[in-house]
Amino acid sequence: MAIYTKTGDAGTTALFDGTRVPKNSLRVDTYGTFDELNAQVSVCEKLVVSPDNKHVLHTLQHQLFRLCAEVATPHVENLSESSNLISQQDISELEHMIDDYTKRLPQQHSFILSGNYLSAAELHVARTICRRGERLLISLGSVEPIRDEVRKFINRLSDALYIMARMEDYVQ
Numbered sequence: 001m002a003i004y005t006k007t008g009d010a011g012t013t014a015l016f017d018g019t020r021v022p023k024n025s026l027r028v029d030t031y032g033t034f035d036e037l038n039a040q041v042s043v044c045e046k047l048v049v050s051p052d053n054k055h056v057l058h059t060l061q062h063q064l065f066r067l068c069a070e071v072a073t074p075h076v077e078n079l080s081e082s083s084n085l086i087s088q089q090d091i092s093e094l095e096h097m098i099d100d101y102t103k104r105l106p107q108q109h110s111f112i113l114s115g116n117y118l119s120a121a122e123l124h125v126a127r128t129i130c131r132r133g134e135r136l137l138i139s140l141g142s143v144e145p146i147r148d149e150v151r152k153f154i155n156r157l158s159d160a161l162y163i164m165a166r167m168e169d170y171v172q
Contacts, residue, residue, distance in 0.1 A: 016073040031071040033133040038064040047119040094156040123165035130158040
């Protein structure tokens, strides 16, 4: 099977349901940013020294695939038949991890530089990509319906990436 299809040569791409849209549409920009985030999370997963971080990052890659599929689908009810959507449980698991790490780390009372070690610095890059994706998601949500769970998950995810970066600096 060829990797190229030539279907995008005119500047359009297919959404998950087959609908063709311009490659610069807000929806494509949004899920493309979360795809970029997933690639960065993969880099982080290879660099981190904390086994806990490695496990969380591996899980996040699968969750981000699910999230991208949802953002790439205008009618999420069609997707829910074939995919697990981001759920309140996913959000709660991130919150639990953040709370656990917060208890284990020294208190933080000021802004920090973006990582003393490469793994922490790369997690901060992931955090900033996540925040950019969140801004795009909010913009998309002003013109298209976005489930609350998706917005909440992305908001917690940037916090989780921040606390994982702090943990990487702490354990090294």
